[in-house]
Structure formats: C-alpha cells, structure tokens
Amino acid sequence: MEIRTYIRFVVAWRMIIILGIISLVYACSCPDEKISHLSVIAPSRHTLLAVTPSLSLQLTGDTLNKSYPQLRTGEAFPITGILRVDGILYRFMGGDSLRISPLAPLSEDTVGWTGKYSFLFPGKGWEQRRYDDSWWSEGKGAFGPVKGYYPAHTLWGAENIYVRRHVKVDNKDALRNHKIYVRYVCDDWLKLFCNGKYLLESRYTYKTKCQRLTDEAISQIIDGDNNILAAYCRNTGGPALLDFGLYIENKTYAEAKPATLKKMDVQATQTQFIFQCGEVDLQVDFVSPSLSEKWDLTGWPVGFLTYQVRTESGKEHAVEVLFDVDMEWMFGKRKIDSWVDKDWRFVKSDSLYLAMAADETTFSCMDGHAILSQKLYVGNERDKDSSGVLLVGYEEGQVLQYDGEALSPLWNSDGTREVKELMKSVGNRYKELKAECDILDNRWNTKAFQAGDKTLAEQMLPAYRNFISSHRFISSSDNKLFCLGDTLGNVREAYKSFPALLFFHRTDWMRGLLDPIFEYCEDIHWSKKYPPYDIGLYPVASKQVRLENCAVEAAANMLMMTTAIVEAEQDFDYAGMHWEQLEVWADYLQQKMKKETYPIIGLLDENDERVKCVLGLAAYYKLIQLKGNL
Template identity: 45%
Template sequence: MTYYNGKLLMIFVYIIGLLTACDSSERIEVLRNDIHPSRHILVPLAPTFSVEVAGDTLYHQYLHVFKGKDFPLMGLLYVDGKGYRFMGGDSLRIRALAPLAGDSCGWKGKYFFLRPEEGWNKMGYDDSKWQEGSAAFGTEGLWYTTNTIWSAENIYLRRHVTLNKEALDNHKLYIRFLCDDIVTIFCNGDEVVHSNYTNKSVGCRQLPDTIVDKIKEGDNLLAAHCYNISSNALLDYGLYIENKEYIDVDTAFFKSVDIQATQTHYSFQCGDVELQLSFVAPSLLQDQEYMGCPVGFLSYRIVSTDGQQHDVDISFDMDMEWMFDRVKIKESVEKDWRIIQGDSLYVAVKAEDVQSVCKDGRIILTQKNMMRKGADSGVVLLGYEEGEVLQYFGENLPYYWQRNKNANIKEVLRNIGDNYQTLQRKCDETDMYYSQKLSLEKGKIKAEKMFPYYRNFLATRRLSVAPDGELLCYSNIVGRVRDAFDSFPYLMFYERMDWMKGTLKPVFDFCENGHWVKQFPPFDIGFFPIAIHQESVNDYGIEMAANMLMMTLAIVKTDGAFDYAEKHWRHIYQWGNYLEKMVKKQQELMAEQRKDSVKQQETSAVKQIPAAHKEEVKAILGLKAYQELIELQKQR
C-alpha cells in the first residue's frame, strides 16, 4: 500500500469516528474476518499472564494464561430461568475426597523409613510394624506445616481413604501432591504419579479411567514413596474429584467468532436471546495514555431475538484459588467500581450493576434482570501487576504505563472502566483501518497470521521507560536480535515505529555504553529481570550484524528521515565493515573451493554454483542494507 493510500484511509476512518463520537453506545461496523487460528491471545496483560484461547469457541475448555495454565473463568447466561454456559470448562475446581494436609486439619497414615517388602503399596500388606504419623511429613520449620518429622533419605507412606463408588460415576478423579524431592504415588497398588520436586506449587494428575474402575466401595489405599536427594524433605498428597456444580446448565449455541487486530468478538444464542461478547485490548492503541498498560476488558451485550422482554442474568465464576493456590482475596469499592484482587490479578466491575460473592476461593460476579432494568450491556475489566521490573545496567526501570509516578493499577482500571465504550469504539476504528489496509494489500499478507499477531506480540513483551526517557520494548530475553528481526514485518504493517525502535534500543545502548566490545552486535543482553550481559553461548555475529543493519534501514525508510541511523552511525559503520570482511572471506573460500572442484573434475563442463547457505545469504543482504544506508547518508 502506498503512503498516499494510507493517508486517505486514515482520514476516512477518522471521519467515521467523528460521525459516531456523539453517541458513546454507537459501534462501528468492521469488516468481519473469516480466520481460524489454532490459538490466539484475547487480552494481552503481561508475559506471565495474558489470556489465550484455543480454537474458535470459548466453552470446550478453560481459557489459558502463561505456559498453558488454566484461566478458570466460567461464563453463564440465564434466560427465563434456563442456564447456558458460553465460556469455560464443564466443571469447576476439583473438591477434596481425601484432602491435602494444607487443605484440612491434617490426615493420618502409616510410615516407614527403610525399604519394605514387596507389596507394601497394596491393600493386603501388613503394616502393623509401621509407625503412625500426621501429615504433612518433612523437615521441621518449612514454609509448609509439617506435623511428622522426616529426616531420613526415604519415606514410605500408606494412607487409607473411604470412598462411595456410586458418587464417583461420570466424574474425573485427581491426585494432588507436594513433594521434595522425588515421589511415586500408587492407588491400590497401581502407579498413578511419578514426579520430581514440586517447589511451592501443588502438583495435580488425573487418574486414568482404568485406575478409577478399580476403586472399591469403602476402603482404598493411597501409598507413596518419596526420596529426598538433599537438604529439605516434604511429602503431602490427597484425592480430589471434579466439581459439577453447573451440571444442569446447557451449552450455549455458538454462532460466530470474528478476530480483529485489537479485539475478538463472539456471538452465542441462548434461548431467545443473543449474547454478543468482545475481548478488547486498549493497550494496543496508539494512544500514549493506555499504550502497554496491563489492563484489558470483556464487554457484553444481550439482544432479544424474538422481540420480547426476558428475565436475563449474566454470571462470571472465577476461581482465584485454582489460579494462585492459597490466595487471599481482597475487595473494595472505589469511585463506582468494585475492584477484586487475588494475588497479582485484578478484576473490576460496576459496583451499582454487579453483585459479587466469594465462595470457596471463587469470585462469582452477577448482573441481574438486565433487560428488565434496561441495562442490556456491561463490562468486566482484567488487570495484572507484575512484581518485578527490569534492572537495566543497574537501574530499576518503571513500566511505560507507570511513567507518571502517581499511576497505579487500580487507577488505570478505573480510568479504562470509565471510558471503556469510547475505547472500544477507538479499537473499532483501528480494526477497520487495518482490515481495509489488508484488503488493499491482498495476496501479500495473510490475515490468518497478521491479525492474531498484534496481540500475540504484546503478550510476550514489556514496555519500559529507559533512563534517557525513551521507550524500551523487550521480551523475557532482553534485546534478542533474532526475535526483533522476525517481528519487524508485522510491526511495519501495524505502523509501530515506536515499538520497532524500542526493540533495537537495548542492543544499541548495550554497545554504545561500552558493555559490548566485539565487532558485531550481541545476540541478546540478558534474561528479564536483569539486563547486563549476553546469555547466549553462541554469538552468530554475521546474522546479528546483518539483522541490525536491515532493521535500521527499515526504520530509516519507513521514517522517511536519516536521523535514526545518524544517531547510531558509529556502530552501523562498524557492523558494515565487519560484514564486508566476512563477505570477502566467504568469496575467497568459495574461490578456493571452485579451484579444488575443477582439479577433481577436469572433464566436467558443468559450472559450479555456490550453495545458498543461510549465513552467506544473510551477510550479502546485510551488506546491501549497509550500502543503501551509505547512499542515503550521502543524499542528506
């Protein structure tokens, strides 16, 4: 797309925005995208907590956050007394049949420190010579309460549990456990868990159906062997069953999904009511006030499809304890917003419209009588505050959204909540702009990759303020040049010149401040939260130099000015000279290889063609970018 067409398109979108600005409830109709990625980010909050969905629908399983961990948020719509599940898995957090000691007043079991005879893990074994103790078992003075001291290398445990076989029908069973170091757990003699050290997180394994089928009415045995390699020792385990509190609720009828750059829209039919649901990421807007802020929201709207009034309630059931284990939940009402905090996660709803109930570590938010009260829409805000900040050459840097020292996560939640309809309209305008832009470049860029990428990118990045006041954009590996290079085509499409420069700034700073003295750029400058030295063992000098030169050229040509390259010219010149030397060496080597080949095949008239090795190609492309930068410098 040409610059001229882009300007016309932006003006067109701006005019539409003005026409709808007078009515905050008016939404812009955006061209729908028929794309179906296997997974994509719904709300980018932080690299350690961004909400992701697998597939098209929301109700086949729970949403996910960091590294596939469940985000146990269930959505339910009640229409004239009938319930419909439109989001989340079909069961809630598991409940205890034989709880961990930490979930109860403790449990008793027989234990032995020496290796027992064969069959110790089965029901018929004689454990009369074993000692009895109370869980948990482990070293005294741990973070977890231990009631029986275990100081030997091994411990063997037998725990009897009484079960009602009929109550287990059509339910999944789970073993939950804590161990330090290596544990093997058995159910009636069959191995069900083998795990290494669980740290402070509770491990969980589902029992296979073949094991569940062997469970007997009445007395059953959970046996365990734990081996302590060194230092502290700990063992606790229990049996749990899935919670089907909402078993009588039907699944909503999925109608459509529409994935845009900054939003994903869903539509569900629930009886005679249509539910329209949108996940919105205002942090992707060019607006400096919200850029990169760890807050997003879920907006919803109901529409009667038969023209009649209905009794409609909407509920969101979020299990804080499932996400954060033994979490303390805090709730406050601040300037019309009910704000609920569990660990580092914040949830905000309109205090006047939405009721909240805390139940067994779950937060249940309910907006009642929506149609009867004339309130056919609402919003749930999600925020996440990371505890660590980037230590950048010895200085702790604030996040970009915290550049105003008075900013805090609750203030950002309230601000976005008060303006959520306006922000969603701005997201509509942004989505329409990029949809139109993509249609003009049809065939060059695939929507399947492009639209999910914008949120996926921010979900893996942090934005901070550098000591000189400029923007830093980085992933868990700070200044990783290869990742930056892969992201540039997408960032150029989204016209994120600020993020492009922000991804290269750590590399330039690292070199220009004297922390890196080699003739080529570093591969990275460290793992978050400390950026002080390259973590990669290999340098990949040619690739890094070529990537940095090509990315610098992209910024200069997109910016339409040479100032950026001029600012960093000393190292651009250095990297360009390095590539010139490397290309010359490569050409000399290939010349020698051709001579050897001719000697070996004197009768052959076939011309030798050098192999297109990735590093050789990179070197040539990087050198061409450097030569073009020299020409642009001369034209100034």
C-alpha cells in the first residue's frame, strides 16, 4: 500500500510539473508580428509540402537537388526542377530523370511482342536462360482477353500461364551508369525473373507498375538476344491479364548540373531554399496555405511553391525555370489534360492538378510527362518579372463512410466546390498568403526559441505541417470538425499530436481529434467502460482495425487530452458536454488501480500501466477542480 501511495505521489507530482511546463509554453507569445531574422532550423526529415494525406511531399535532409521528394508511402514524387541560365542547365529539384526508354516494350507501347508460353507447369528451371523452350507455344503479348480494355493479343483462359520473353541487348556497356526497370501489369498473381534471377512478386494491379532492377540482376544481362524475362502468373478468377517489359532510364537531364545549395530553412508553414546557379541565385519557397490563420483554408487540398531569381552583378541573363512531372510514372497513365482558365494554365492527370500563370507559361507533353516552363528576367530593370508560382492540387476520390452516411471533406462540405477553383483562389492571392505565412513563421520561431532551444524548435515547427499532411479535415453531420488520420480515431496518435497542437494553440484541431471518439463511445453500440484504440480505417469508420486491449492507455489519454483542451481554452464547456463519459473512464481507471497488484520491476516509464492509471486519474481530479473554478 505504501509503495502504491508513493507511486501515486511521484507520478502525480510529475503530472503537475508537466502541466506547468505546458502552461508556460502556451503562455509564451510574440505580440510584435513584424518580420525579423529567424533562427534557421534544418530537421533530418520533414514535410516539404502539405497538400492532402495522399499527396504530401516529404524530404530527407537537404537533398532537394539530389533526389526526388517522397510521398508518405515512401514512393518518389517524380518532379524535376530545372533552371536554365544562359543555356546551361541547373537541377534544383529531383533526380537526373525518371524518363525511361524501352529495351523490351509493353504491349501498350508497341504493336505487341513475341514470347513463348505454356499453360502447364514446364518443369524445374523453366525461368533460366539456358532452358530449352523450343517446344513451347509461341504467342503475341500481352496475354489476356483480346477484346478487353488493355491491348492483349493472345487469349489466356487457363488458371496458370508461364511466359518466356527473349530480350536482345546490342551493347551491355551502354547500360552502365543507367538504371534499368521492369514494368508490368498482372491479374491476378505474378512472379517475375530476369535470366533466372528472381525480381519480384506482385498481386493484382490494373495500373502499370515499375520496379528498378538491382545491380546484381543487371550484371546477369549479356550481349545478344538470349536474355530471358520469365513470368509466372496465376488467375484466381475472372479475366486474366499479363504484360511485362524492360526499360532503361533516358537521363533526359543528365547534362544538368546540381545547383549549389546556399541555404535551407524549415519553419512552421514553409520551407525555403536558396540555390546558386552560375551567376544567378534562385530562391524557392514551399508554402502550405492550409496553415493560414488569416483566411480559413483548413483542409484545402492545395499547396504552392514560389520561385524568384536575382543576381548581385546586375548583368542581364537569359533565364528559364522548368518543372517536369512524370505522370505515367506516378499514375500509370499517359493521358494529360491541359486548359486555360482565366489567368491560369492548368494541367491535370488522374487526381493531380498543376497550374502556373497562363500568360507567362509554356506547356508541353511528351511520353507521359507534363512540362511547364516560364522565362524570367534577371538584371537591373525591376519592373520585369523575376518571380512566379507553381500551384499543386490533389483530389482524393474516396469519401468517408461514417455511421451509415457519407461525410464530405471540410473544403467541400456543400458538395459544390472544385479543386481547380480552390487553386485559382489561392493563386490569385498567393503573395498575400506568403506574406502572412512569413508573419506566422516569425511568431512561432520566436516562441519556440523562447520556450526552449534549437532541439525544441526542430521538433515543434515541422510538426505543424506533419499534422496537416497526415490528417483529413471532415465536416460531420452536425457541422463539427473531425480530424482523422489513416487510422480513424486513433487515440494513441492523437495523444502524440497534442503537444504540438498545444504549442500552436490549435484547440479547434484538438477537439477535431477527440470529437469522433467521443461520438463513437457515446453511441448505443459501444458499451465498454473504456475507449476503443481506433474506430476504423479510412475511408470506412465503425470497423476497428486494432482489437487488442489498450484500455488503460486509451482511457488515460482521453482524460489527459480533455484536460489539456479545458486548460488551454480556460473554459469547462468541452468537458461538460462529455462529463458522463469522462466519469465512466475515470471510474474504470480507479477500479483498475484497486483490483490490480502491479509488481515493482524496473523503473517506471510513461507507457507503464501504473503510470497511465495515475496520470489519467490526476487529469480527472484536475478537471474536477477546473469544473469548480471555471
């Protein structure tokens, strides 16, 4: 009993200290919003541009001019940024190229290809280069329904198919210093080999997929026509389809020099880069306008990057900025639409929108690439244009299914708005938005360094965009704001987000994290005395992903997060709306403390159930005090 009392005392005291620190950090403010010098931070990884969870660009370190930004899935976002200065190319964003040329093209890139095939298992070693396939049937790829949506030429109606494709390589030395890729489409289950070397295994994909060959696989390639791409595909039901080919990177921008990075600065709403390109400096700012406070742009699926060139010498230079996005690489589709709407040139493929000022922009489309370029002026005449903007928008096709109804995203709650209209709205005032973001960054940077050191700043400032990049903002049926990640209503992830949201005083987003959980628990279908770990996987709520018992952690976290909201707002109304539910969770923790006998093993940490119980109850007792005071 004494040990338990001691634990309660220590952890409760720890809770008081933590709450005091949070209150102190929250109290720090910067009343003067004039732009001043910001303390530069450069975290190891951060969200470069927050558009939607499906399209938020991540960057590792200072590699913008060395490799492609990545999506949250880890896949490359195939954008290349080039600045042409007096005929010399400088790459400031992306790799040298994702353009590829066929060594052995897919059926959709040619009139078909010849291969050997068998519907029966041909015996051990069938995938090897030296295997004798002279007795196999010969057919024209691709294989599948010959009148389907895909250009298949040989009917495949059996369950299994084995295919050997002979690939001719005239000069293996020409492959050196180039990436080699295998591209494929399969329905349903595929295993692929190159000269007997296992390459990959894939399930059904109706889009063209692409995977880079390892150096070991490339080393197996020989001069001549006896290189073998071998595939086994199984059809588990319905139509069957198989197509595969070999491609080499084209290195379209191989002659471009990587621009010299002079400065990188990551702040709360934007990331700034300054590159030297010969005698010209290029400044590129990635801005996430959904973080704006002056205009309510929360959840808008739009971001933009501004660019500006200048020179200290005052000499005039012929300068052109170019952005190349490989739409086929990203979406497996070559179709690209382009149109002019008022002052903006739009480009769209699948769900991705790009836009630049129409009267200054040149657009071209080649091999599934969308290329937007603009000529800029560098010299002494200040009235000529030396800057511009690239707008990026994305439309997620899925709609949240919640409690039997479809909920709309906050930006389109009435169902009448379009992404392109939002992009025009942002584009027409991007300079004002940029100026506002400068003010916000100054405020939050000053606050971070007042509250702590550079380490705190590198944790807090990027967390703002990280939160936006991983959450969808949904309008509920009763017009509440729901903030939902990929795992809906994840109590643990919400708890991890709260310190950053407290720092930025986004109590509206904090409520948005908790409201769907409260609604779920206050529904008649949830009868347990503790909250669920989650309430579903996007886009369908009401079907838990994780069913294991995290009851103590979830109950304690909900009590602590509710207390944080009440303290930050200095208003008890939010807790008052859910007081019966909070009492149930507090009683659950109290009963847990009475019934369980915890062994004293090792040191306590914040994830220990004993600590969670005490922290949750301490938060509940704090709520009782606040109820009386507020």
